[in-house]
Amino acid sequence: SMKSYTACLLVVCQVEEIREMVDNDLGFQQVETKCPSQTKTFLFISNDKKVAGCLIAEHIQEGYRVIEEAVPEGSEGEKVMFERQRAWCCSTNPEPALCGISRIWVFSMMRRRGIASRMIECLRNNFIYGSYLSKEEIAFSDPTPDGKLFATHYCGTSQFLVYNFNVVV
Numbered sequence: 628s629m630k631s632y633t634a635c636l637l638v639v640c641q642v643e644e645i646r647e648m649v650d651n652d653l654g655f656q657q658v659e660t661k662c663p664s665q666t667k668t669f670l671f672i673s674n675d676k677k678v679a680g681c682l683i684a685e686h687i688q689e690g691y692r693v694i695e696e697a698v699p700e701g702s703e704g705e706k707v708m709f710e711r712q713r714a715w716c717c718s719t720n721p722e723p724a725l726c727g728i729s730r731i732w733v734f735s736m737m738r739r740r741g742i743a744s745r746m747i748e749c750l751r752n753n754f755i756y757g758s759y760l761s762k763e764e765i766a767f768s769d770p771t772p773d774g775k776l777f778a779t780h781y782c783g784t785s786q787f788l789v790y791n792f793n794v795v796v
């Protein structure tokens with residue numbers, strides 16, 4: 628019906644605005660989603676009806692495994708600093724993957740409450756109709772330090788899959 632069509636258009640526009648807001652927060656320059664019809668967006672709506680989280684996922688064919696580097700000796704604080712500042716390296720050997728997390732973002736005041744983890748659970752249940760994605764089928768687009776710490780925890784390994792990065796030699 629016309630009513631649901633209008634409601635649907637409104638949602639699409641709002642999703643585009645939310646993506647812009649997330650990109651600003653991440654410092655991304657990209658103006659538009661490369662291929663919007665190929666992406667699925669998941670929003671986490673808080674009890675007071677605000678967007679508290681956003682996850683944008685896309686179909687991919689392959690990812691590359693992050694190569695673990697030894698964390699130097701030091702205090703817990705020093706190790707966390709090291710983890711946050713270092714660049715990550717990955718294998719040049721592609722491995723099959725199905726789902727790419729293009730962006731994952733949670734409102735700053737609501738982080739560390741399991742919202743990103745819940746959005747990924749929702750993604751795993753809904754990305755491909757009738758099947759539940761395994762963690763090994765998911766890759767993260769060029770992760771930020773926060774993204775890396777989160778992915779390491781969620782995947783249970785620092786050697787998770789990444790994709791869509793710029794190569795620095």
Ligand code: ACO
Pocket residue numbers: 653728729730731732733734737738739740741742743744745767768769770771772773774775776777778780781
């Ligand atoms: N530092 C250390 N460990 C972390 C961090 C962090 N900043 N964030 C998550 N973790 C780990 C923890 O082990 C955490 O469990 P705990 O809180 O019980 O210790 C576990 O991951 C689960 O974290 P969640 O609460 O599910 O994650 P959250 O809802 O806080 O969202 C996110 C994580 C999305 C990375 C958030 O910090 C964020 O929005 N950051 C800014 C935007 C950003 O950098 N996004 C990632 C970009 S990469 C990409 O988009 C592919």
